[in-house]
Amino acid sequence: MALAEALLDLQELTERLRRDCPWDREQTERSIVPHTVEEAYEVADAGLAGDDAKLLDELGDLLFQVYFLSLLLSEKGHGDLERVARGIHTKLVRRHPHVFGDVEADTPARVKANWEQIKREQEDREGVFHHVAGVLPALLQARKVQQRAAAVGFEYPDVEGALADLEDELKELRHELDGSSERQAEEVGDLLFAAVNVSRRLGADPELELRRASQRFVLRVEEAERLAAAEGRSFAELELEEQDRYFDRAKERE
16 A cells, blocks of 8 residues: 555665664654654644645655654653554544444534543543643643633633623733732733633634734835835834834735
8 A cells, every 4th residue: 555655665664764874873762753843833733824735745744753753752661653553543443432432422522522521531641730741831821721721611601701801801901010020920911811712712823823923914014115115215214103004014915
């Protein structure tokens, strides 16, 4: 089968690189994982951009990371790519009893609730916040802990409750503007956490949406610079009010 042949070829290539390439021979889990994280973000970027050709390429880079890290496990006698594949296969079957068993789950919300229940009961994961990785980006970590709390019913009943909490946190931040920098920083953190909760309730990924917002801001400022330059003016030397006018024009041209 073509798929099996392609995957086997990649395994053989990974083993040869580990054996014959000086750089690959030096690598450990600690040195490789930062590359893995980078590749995952590049996959996400391609997916968000709707760039299928780039997504195809970036998925290959990420797949190689899986192969390489699996090979490192194999060298230590702690597993291999086969065990990785069989492990995730078994886990996915176990966590989808509505597909492979007789459990009913006719909505995405019910599926997610079952998923969390299975992890707690069948996989012996204790505590509400079991296995929340400390290395997650802050926005994703916030979303993760909120999801875990929601799985046991500890959350606002609807998005309006989350929005009200966001507004309350903004008021508290305003109240601390004349206070200490430490309290201001804490309130900023609470405000961000509340914003993540609103994002989660709306089904938006806070990490990805903030990245997209940053990209939009960059594009708009760059366009504002071009508009100012076309009129013989330097954007950086303008007063804020004039910069804002060019920025608004840039938004209109999108």
